[in-house]
Each structure stands twice: as structure tokens, then as C-alpha cells.
Amino acid sequence: MSEPLQPIRRLMQTLAERAETRPAGSYTTKLMDGGTEKIGRKILEEARELIEAADEPGDAGREHFIYEAGDLIYHTLVLLAYRGVDINEVADELARREGTSGLVEKASRNLPESQ
Numbered sequence: 001m002s003e004p005l006q007p008i009r010r011l012m013q014t015l016a017e018r019a020e021t022r023p024a025g026s027y028t029t030k031l032m033d034g035g036t037e038k039i040g041r042k043i044l045e046e047a048r049e050l051i052e053a054a055d056e057p058g059d060a061g062r063e064h065f066i067y068e069a070g071d072l073i074y075h076t077l078v079l080l081a082y083r084g085v086d087i088n089e090v091a092d093e094l095a096r097r098e099g100t101s102g103l104v105e106k107a108s109r110n111l112p113e114s115q
């Protein structure tokens, strides 16, 4: 069975190469040439589009939601690659958090300074 996250890893590889070589005729290059501001603007735009699609009903709505999630994930990976971070490093961070409820983690941050 193929690894479901393999396409993401391949895309990450491509984006890391784009960050390095900045080839002409690449949309990723255009984003990266605009830096954090341009990439960030697209992430905000795509996040809004994803949220708007979240409540669309029916199969078409579901398909649109998945499409928009792809856009947001692509742009987020572009920012990671621009910053020189690999998706595996994010996976490691998520693995580190595995099994710790967000509520428990938040409570641990809210301890009074004396503790």
C-alpha cells in the first residue's frame, strides 16, 4: 500500500528545490520572491476560503472544501520551505505533542510564576 503522505513529502522536496534555485516560470518562485509578506498574504486568503467552504453542503461542497484545504496546505508548505524547514520537522513537533491534551498543555502554561 502506498504511503498516504508521500505526495506531501514529494511536494516538500520540490518546494525546497524551488527555494534553492528559484526557476523562472514557477508560481512558487513568484511567491518566494515576494517573501514572507506575499506568502503570508496568500495563506490568510486561502485560510479564509477554506473556512468559507467548511459549511458548504453536499458532495460538491465537500469536494470544494478539500480543494481549498489543498490550497492552504500548499501555501503553508511554501512558507516552510522558504524558511528552510522540512515537513518532517513539523511532524516531529506533532509527535512530541502526541497524547497531551491541548487543555492540559494550556493549564501547564498558566501556572503562577512561583511554581
Ligand SMILES: N=c1c2ncn([C@@H]3O[C@H](COP(=O)(O)OP(=O)(O)OP(=O)(O)O)[C@@H](O)[C@H]3O)c2ncn1[C@@H]1O[C@H](COP(=O)(O)O)[C@@H](O)[C@H]1O
Pocket (backbone or CB within 6 Å): 011, 014, 018, 025, 026, 027, 028, 029, 042, 070, 071, 074
Ligand atoms: N500544489 C500546488 C498548488 N496548489 C495551488 N497552487 C496554485 O496556487 C494558486 C492559488 O491561488 P488562487 O486560487 O488565489 O489563484 P490566483 O488568483 O491565480 O493566485 P494569485 O495570482 O492571486 O496568487 C493557483 O495559482 C494554484 O495553481 C499550486 N501551485 C503549485 N503546486 C505544486 O507545486 C509544484 C511546483 O509548482 P511551481 O513552482 O509553480 O512549478 C507543482 O508541481 C504542484 O505540485
